[in-house]
Amino acid sequence: MSTQVTRKPMRSVFVDTTIDSLATDPRLVLLTADISAWFFTAARAEFPDRVINVGIREQAMIGIAGGLALTGHRPVVHTYAPFLVERPFEQLKICLGHQDVGAVLVSVGASYDDPSWGRTHQSPEDVALLDTLPGWTVHVPGHEDEVEPLLRSAMAGDGRVYLRLSERVNSEAVPVSEGFTVLRRGGAGVVIAVGPVLDQVLAGTASIDATVLYASTIRPFDHVGLRAAVAGARPNVAVVEPYLRGTSAHEVAEALGDVPHRLRSYGVWRDREARVYGTAEDHDRLYGVDAAGLAESIGSFFQ
Template sequence: MDTMRERFTAITSRLLDEDPRLAVVLADISADRFTDAARTHPDRVINVGIREQLLVSTGGGLALTGMRPIVHTFASFLVERPFEQVKLDFGHQGTGGVLVSAGGSYDWPAGGFTHMAPGDVALLDTLDGWTIHVPGHPDEAEALLRHAAAAGDDRVYLRLSEQSNTAPRPVDGAGLHTVRQGRRGVVVAVGPMLDNVLAAVDGLDVTVLYATTVRPLDTATLRSAAAATDAADVVLVEPYLAGTSSAAAGEALLDLPHRVLGLGVARRELRRYGTIEEHLAGQGLDPAGLRARIADFLGA
């Protein structure tokens, strides 16, 4: 199976052939995978080199001309380093585009902390008007990419990951999807965390909701699922900073007595690096770690 990043580069190259409004802006990362597309569309595949502020500003400039820019690099260099440009050149200018990240929280541990961005979704969530997609499978990444590329002038962040679920789920770029139903509480699995969540709650009487679009959060489905349980207890399992969506979940449940537990990457600087699997275990996001914390919270 190909990775989300491989699927992204292949599909985006095809989309350039189909839609003259699209342009791709790169900062060296994945540039080798757009060689043929750059030869075919030299004016719409732009590599600015390792200049991430320029990367985002170029995308914003293209958007001002009526283009639909797809801006791509590692998450730490796409959201964190040029955050002011994201805020001003897209948000303040009122332009739209598609930011597509790779790297995620710890997809390339050998790159060290500079190449990890567990806070990217939380940081982008401080800005108004962004749709944030977190696919859990390459097929989902393709569907959400096509949806974002064909959109009008809205602002979309597509967060790709090396971690993937074994099978895709239907995605529509909007709501939460019910995977299973139970009475003891609700567990929301975001993107590539679904397989681990399902393994963790095996035998527990809980509802599992699957999210590939986390902003805007489907508050209606979350509230309905929580209200149907014995106690409106909600566990959020996110592949980035723990608690990123806790406030949004709390607002959805405002008129219900409820509890919310946010699980994800801890708020501590990483100084020891291993494999993706070792990082998942170290963060308690493997099935065993999730099982212990979910069962303890729900009293199961």
């Protein structure tokens, strides 16, 4: 008889790992803005000075994180992606970046995990915005088993780290690494799959002679890994990202600055807004990042 394994959501892994780390790392301070605060009720009672819910005051939350970092603490800051990156962007720029202090930002909601909440809870622009600020590490796990090692490494450091959690997950985890992991080799071109789009990419390229690279860490971008992959294939590069289309195009251009190549980017539209609800899978189809859409487009591009 087969035993069905119950999978834990990424946010639950974040909660459990953070509670465990609060007990062992006195530097750690958790800041929430109502979102997910209920998961930390017991931890707040145990560590009242290090588990702080500021209410719906996201700009103040980042400012507080900057102050805590200046005093030697390691802030972990959590809320929905648009409230964590877009709403307090000036505070990210000044209170963390300009002060040159670190924090771990952990978001949920991704680009359109639950479209029924509307545009206010969607943030396909988050990674592109952070790209305008220096010194950020960006993790985009595609499976719940990738979350804990990425989070523990971020907590143990001192830099500015963004951990982008999603309800969308791949069927299997890929061992965490600092650069690209080669999952398949082929000669027609190179496909980069970032985080939770991997299953669609693998299905969509199943009949395409392509090299498939996977990344759960997309900043810093693995220039060396991409160059090595392109050296073994035709210089066609397709980047499939679970956020704004073309977010990593400038990184590909820098990596292959002296290598003639062709690039096609996949992700959320840049030139128009999808004013629709539906499901996350509906949005995948709309943006062409479902398996069928990728198979048709990448197949044609690599010919």
